Amino acid sequence: MAELLEDDEIQNRLPDGWERDGDEITKTYEFDDYLKGIEFTTQVGEVAEEEVHHPEIIVRYEEVEVRLTSHEEGGITEKDIRLADLFDDER
Numbered sequence: 731m732a733e734l735l736e737d738d739e740i741q742n743r744l745p746d747g748w749e750r751d752g753d754e755i756t757k758t759y760e761f762d763d764y765l766k767g768i769e770f771t772t773q774v775g776e777v778a779e780e781e782v783h784h785p786e787i788i789v790r791y792e793e794v795e796v797r798l799t800s801h802e803e804g805g806i807t808e809k810d811i812r813l814a815d816l817f818d819d820e821r
Contacts (some may be wrong), residue, residue, distance in 0.1 A: 731801070731803055732800060732803055732807035732808055732809050733807065733808075734800075734803055734805045734806065734807060734813070735802065735805075735806050736809060737806065740755070740768060740811075742804070743765075743777055743811050744811070745757075745814045745818055746747050746816075746818075747810070747818070748789045748814050750806070751797070752767065753799050753804065753805040753806060754773040754786075754797045754798060754799040754806070755797075755798050755799070755806060755810055755811075755814055756795065756796065756798075757795070757796055757814065757817075758793050758795045758796075759793060759794045759795075759796070759821055760792060760793050761792050761793065761794070762792065763792065764789075766815050767790075767791075767792065767794045767813050768789065768820065770789065770794055770820065771787055771789055771794055772799065774787065774794075774817050774820060775787070777782065777813070777816050777817065777820060781809070781812070781813055783798075783800075783809045783810075783813055783815070785797055785798045785813065785817075786798075796814075796817060798810040798813055798814060
């Protein structure tokens with residue numbers, strides 16, 4: 731099991747555009763159209779599967795919201811920060 735990150739560590743390591751929402755980190759990615767958001771969702775899903783750490787993904791017309799937390803640990807861990815960086819690389 732990964733260790734929970736301290737509040738100040740989360741703030742210092744949160745990638746650009748990501749925000750903390752309680753025990754999750756979140757980011758909303760914007761797209762020109764729905765299908766580009768769907769393509770991104772597929773890419774993010776493949777990365778998550780490789781990392782064996784799965785986000786909540788909410789698809790809207792021109793945006794995709796991604797929410798990360800480590801459920802087993804009960805909050806935000808290094809796994810969440812790593813995945814946030816990897817998702818940003820897909821964009």
